[in-house]
Amino acid sequence: MISQALCISLWAISASAFWPGLSNEAHGAQIPVLSPSAESVSATAELPFVDLGYTKHRAISNPNPDLYKFQSIRYAAPPTGDLRFRAPQPPVDNPTGEVEDGRGRKECLQAMIKWADNFPPEPCDDCECCEEDDNYGGCHKPCDSGERGKAPPKQLFGGFEPAFNLTNPNLYSEDCLFLDVWAPKAAFDGEQRKPVLVWIYGGAYVFGGKSLYFPGGLMDRAMVNDRGGMIFVAMNYRMGALGFAAGRDIEDRDINAGLLDQQKALQWVQDHIDKFGGDPNQVTVVGLSAGGGSVLHHLTAYGGQKGALFQRAISLSGGWQPVTDQTTAESTFREFMTKYNGVSTLADLRDLRKVSEAQMMQANFQQIQSAPPASFLYNPTAWGDFAPESPAKLLNNGEFLHDVQLILSHVFNEGGQFAKSFKEQGTTVPGFLDLAFPNVTKDEKEWILETYHTGYNDAEDIARIIGDVTFRCHVTYTSDAKSDHVWRQRWNTVQSRAHGGDLLYLFYQPLVPVASVRAARILQDYVATFVISGNPTTTITNPSGFQQPAPYHQYSVDGKVQFFDSGILRFPNVWRGDAELEDLCRVWQQISCT
Template structure:
């Protein structure tokens, strides 16, 4: 039993987008690959194939990658000037034309990571196990550096300029606080795409995090330097438009794909520029993320003031300029001292995309209601128990009064008492109605744990997804899914990010659907492979359910769970954005 719990803990932690670090990559064994005769890989599997490193010329620069199986990998290519020195806390600037020879065979450094701390494990053996694994993995993260804006390209070895392959751009998650692309092995996706005879090129990008990427406050708004992490991503998408043809890609066939913070980022790229995607992408895939309920960037003023105080910039005439000039270690120590997503406030994150007047000009829900959305096909889904991992820190919430005080203090400080009372009617003090869902009286880590987990998961993940589909699925082709596997994991169930195992691991049905979607703008492809996945219909919503069943691992089920509760959550979110 202990071995099983440790294994589950490893799976949960390893799946966390927050731990997207250069530890062990997900890999697909050769025995798991199907033999195909597609011409795109016909000359790459031979034992006598040449082993010289692949090369790509960009501008006047020669980039030398490495070959892995049927794929060529080009890693750590700079797509922006280093955001260091006076470029700290400023929008990214594109690189100058490339010259010289560049060996791009290793991932670039991660962008500076916010220190991660787990809540007190108490008597939970599972959380103790996870805590040990987190400590071990976090110590092994590739050294971070402010000079981190790099991009990675993995292509079929036979792809060349003129191949015009569809492109899948991956945006990692990590709560906008930690993470990186290096754990997500794009070669597994590209290899599988060749097996399916649906070849794609895989691109992954770095972007600034925490206070360096998402600093809020009036000073930031006035200087027009908000949402720098999103601006990094946007510049990377423009790099793809400029250079992907040299790798054999088609800049007109780009799909953006993300999980957690990456999926939220995908949704916000769909809303930016009043919904005009500027030809940067033609499809979007969101795993555990959507148009979150955030408001004006000044709502985070307390975190700007915290950084100013902790770095010693309080009495400087220009505090933003001071933050640019303080030593990196001083800035990093202050950033590490700020709340992370395992803090008591949970998913009311310190460092979030917010309405800055430049990248985002209105709250995301407003954009959805007004139709300021990129009209592209969409896949969007959630894990069933999104809020469980982030509610372990709230074990001391034990009564109705505690629950109300918590919501009033963090999630909805401006809401009326009567509105919070009504909200709690939709989320009753009954563990059988809480998360992990459908587990009865099990998983009661504390009296209010399952209730808190349900609320947090619905506010940040389930609510935004269903809100988007409710108002957009009749206007743009959309497909929904719900991940219900690993439900027997103690306390956390089908937790946030556990679906990543299916996206990048062997035998991943989600990965196959996403590959076909990238090629055909339809997850079913043109051959109807796998179980037929219907479009989401507001009149009769259906979703793909990935469940723990040997006979029926995939089913099509109703996507109308907690409808009244999620509608109420959406209404409160519009009135009281974070």
């Protein structure tokens, strides 16, 4: 059994990859503004509105003449008062009857942690383009001539540093269950219904928001070569204590409220996306890090016994390690109640549901900010109706949605960023194992040491352990469980080899600096064509002297993985899967949070 220190959130810290792209709607970010602010524009009579039954919602103006943005549509009732720590409920009717446009609505309560300040290192600022250090994501040498571009800006967890107050009540609220819909204008012209891509952001299940990402570049790739376009949806969901508290006095049906919020948004898509010109029978869900882990939780939700709310799924560096030790999960929530809120008992949540939003915001922030290294405290728990077991166990048992088509991806160095905090403290591999794996057997511990402990660099060894058990093996577990329609990727290019680096490629647009525009366009092609047809392909050609991209083979057919590696002549290439990793992951599946 993996301990809370590792099992609780060594993943999914990439939501910050677009902090400067946050819309002014919620965060007041200054540069670059990728998503237009509702406050900076006014809705006009020329913009369409959609009647959802419980409310009418109008699009807002935005600089892209080919897209409509419907901002901050309510998809569930405010989870406040008696609905705090409960599963989301249907939205109530708009009492005014006026057409809404989503202005002034906020993101969910969230927090960051102090130990995050320890990494990653500064990228270079004196070279056109730089390649990340193999260990911790920093720049150490010029990149290949075929991959030249701009040096990435200063980043946090594969992205940009947040520069705003996470406890500002003008930006964050418990009343946050909103979603955005981006639709091509052609979707309102009576043409064929468009496929839908639903984005779930990452952020270690403690921070992030729907407004972090501007999908314009990705949506553009869905319209080239007569592809027809797609609709993009992004939702907020509860995080931290509000979204992932677990305890015996929380009803089973209410545990993992953050995942239930996501499910509610997916159900909303089924019920309403046709009003925006979308096809509810062509829905793809995609997420990176905590978002990718969420995708895999939806794949295994209810042990695969309920109907699917999506037909395709993309999990990028999907991170999960549910706390199978329910005592640990309850202890974390008890600390939240007693130490930070002064509520003395778990027997009755009524007092906690009466605590003010301001106090809840501070309590959530303070507890998570004080988390020990490599821990975010809150994450999905294997408890309750939605997640009766960990995804690893459910996948191994065949208890998942078998008909969903999948793209699975990880980067080369998933664990380096997390291991740096242990390097700063001088933690040895044996010391790390005592912290992260206190309940493993003697034989299991000896296997880990023999497999990973080289004796040369403890931080690198710890990085390999974290990367395998928390991210890379999840790709293996899932692809091995599926018998068909699975595609796999591994990223090891300039700027993408550290955890979260591929997010910059997924949401590439001219305002976002990336080391390889070609790699970004190929990834966007794969995603767009997968959403539209279920068959990931690209029309991007390689520059002179490089071979054309290899066809994207199904892993489930021939065991081949699409490799995005710097310097190879055939980019991306297709190689056989990593046999060593496959063998390691089979052992980890028996040891880890299963």
